[in-house]
Amino acid sequence: MTLSPYDARTLAIRAGRTHNDTALAPVLWASSTFVANSFDQAKQFAADITEPKFYGRNSNPTVVDFENAMAELEGAEASRAFASGMGAVSAVVLGLCSAGDHIVAQSHIYSHTTLLLQAVCPRFGIDVSFVDGADTGAFEAAVIPGKTTLVLAETPANPKLALVDLEALGAIKGPMTVVDSTLATPIMQRPLDYGVDLVLHSATKAIAGHNDAILGVVSGSEELMSWLRGFAVLHGAVASPFDALNGLRGIRTLPIRVQQQCATATRLAEALQQHRAVRSVHYPGLESHPQYQLAQRQLDLSGGLVTFDLRGGLQAAITCINRLRLIQRATSLGGPETLVTHPASTTHAALLPEELAAADINGGTLRISCGLEHADDLLSDLTQALAPCI
Ligand SMILES: *Cc1c(COP(=O)(O)O)cnc(C)c1O
Numbered sequence: 001m002t003l004s005p006y007d008a009r010t011l012a013i014r015a016g017r018t019h020n021d022t023a024l025a026p027v028l029w030a031s032s033t034f035v036a037n038s039f040d041q042a043k044q045f046a047a048d049i050t051e052p053k054f055y056g057r058n059s060n061p062t063v064v065d066f067e068n069a070m071a072e073l074e075g076a077e078a079s080r081a082f083a084s085g086m087g088a089v090s091a092v093v094l095g096l097c098s099a100g101d102h103i104v105a106q107s108h109i110y111s112h113t114t115l116l117l118q119a120v121c122p123r124f125g126i127d128v129s130f131v132d133g134a135d136t137g138a139f140e141a142a143v144i145p146g147k148t149t150l151v152l153a154e155t156p157a158n159p160k161l162a163l164v165d166l167e168a169l170g171a172i173k174g175p176m177t178v179v180d181s182t183l184a185t186p187i188m189q190r191p192l193d194y195g196v197d198l199v200l201h202s203a204t205k206a207i208a209g210h211n212d213a214i215l216g217v218v219s220g221s222e223e224l225m226s227w228l229r230g231f232a233v234l235h236g237a238v239a240s241p242f243d244a245l246n247g248l249r250g251i252r253t254l255p256i257r258v259q260q261q262c263a264t265a266t267r268l269a270e271a272l273q274q275h276r277a278v279r280s281v282h283y284p285g286l287e288s289h290p291q292y293q294l295a296q297r298q299l300d301l302s303g304g305l306v307t308f309d310l311r312g313g314l315q316a317a318i319t320c321i322n323r324l325r326l327i328q329r330a331t332s333l334g335g336p337e338t339l340v341t342h343p344a345s346t347t348h349a350a351l352l353p354e355e356l357a358a359a360d361i362n363g364g365t366l367r368i369s370c371g372l373e374h375a376d377d378l379l380s381d382l383t384q385a386l387a388p389c390i
Contacts, residue, residue, distance in 0.1 A: 008073060008187055009255045016069025016248050019052065019061035026065060026248035029241050032056040049233055050226075057238050066244035067217065069251050070207075073186040074199055076219035080228050081244055085182060085202025087237030088216030089113050090120075092178055092200060093150070095231030096224075099125030101149040104142040106133035106164065108359040109154040110180065110202075111347050117152075133157060133164040134291060140172050154180035155189075156299075159307050159343045159367045160282045160360050163291045166298055170195030176224070182206075183333070187258040188301045198224060206304070206334030209250035209257055213243040257372065261304030261334075264370040264378065269306045271379055277316060277389035279364070282307040304370045305333055314363025316389040317342055321366070323385035326377055333369035338378055341367045 034053035036042035045054035067079040082088040107130035131138040155164035178198040179191040203215040269283035284295035285302025310316040
């Protein structure tokens with residue numbers, strides 16, 4: 001059943017209930033295997049890797065319901081869930097590229113995606129060129145006809161929230177295009193609407209949304225997804241039914257959570273921009289963002305992440321982080337709790353000084369993922385923490 005004429009807020013409530021019977025809430029099918037009622041049925045189930053009730057690595061009813069809900073939200077023909085966001089990224093890269101192929105990838109994206117492209121791809125004979133995602137046309141210019149099979153972008157991109165022009169990306173002919181849309185969720189943007197071939201998410205973040213699941217998902221055409229499904233069954237990084245259940249639970253409140261987080265992030269970004277301890281704020285909803293016009297065109301909301309640079313550098317960042325009482329020191333984003341990270345010493349600690357500089361990350365860079373606490377409380381916590389940094 002397709003629900004697509006509905007608004008995303010309605011889809012979020014109703015999508016992904018095929019295997020519910022009369023249960024209202026999503027159902028956990030915690031079984032690794034399923035019983036066939038005859039020789040013929042067993043044979044039929046074995047022949048179809050989309051069959052939800054054959055064997056748990058091929059598929060599972062709870063996982064399929066999560067996949068269907070994501071397909072509805074992305075406006076895709078099909079989706080496939082994975083054991084993590086990196087499971088999804090790996091499946092796309094290793095499932096769709098072969099030795100001798102070339103990938104054009106955006107530089108300065110999620111650090112483990114970069115590491116996969118830099119460290120794993122060469123071992124399999126896959127060449128990777130990195131381009132500046134904010135430079136419209138750079139992806140297309142780096143495509144080698146007949147050799148480039150995949151163009152990989154992330155928008156908004158971690159941690160400085162640079163954007164990629166989805167219209168330009170979707171117009172690229174030849175290679176498959178894929179967008180890591182984790183920071184936007186399907187509520188803020190739908191890359192497939194621009195002609196992009198595949199969209200993927202770390203559903204660990206805002207989609208599951210409660211910091212209690214590790215989950216990934218890829219969506220696209222039935223043709224590409226059937227190829228990915230075939231690879232996924234052999235690769236084995238399949239989603240657990242319990243995490244898929246948490247994904248379905250999260251989807252119901254995704255639109256309203258994203259809306260609230262974006263409203264809070266906008267308030268923090270505006271306040272930080274006025275703060276004397278802060279040199280610059282990076283937020284797509286601020287006119288000072290270098291791609292503000294693109295953000296207005298492409299994003300329905302401006303996002304729950306705010307990144308800023310402190311004038312006092314590393315020392316100020318350490319002081320601020322240690323003084324925070326409500327905002328917690330933890331990696332991840334998109335959950336109910338507001339979190340702070342210091343990219344230079346955590347997610348990007350493996351980068352050389354010149355690589356950090358190229359990524360515009362310095363000792364004073366902090367990233368806040370807005371949760372669902374009251375914005376007033378978050379603002380006062382941030383203000384008291386920044387007081388000695390002026
Ligand atoms: C977290 C994240 C990933 C990786 O997801 P996991 O679920 O941690 O494997 C990939 N891309 C982006 C943009 C992320 O934020």
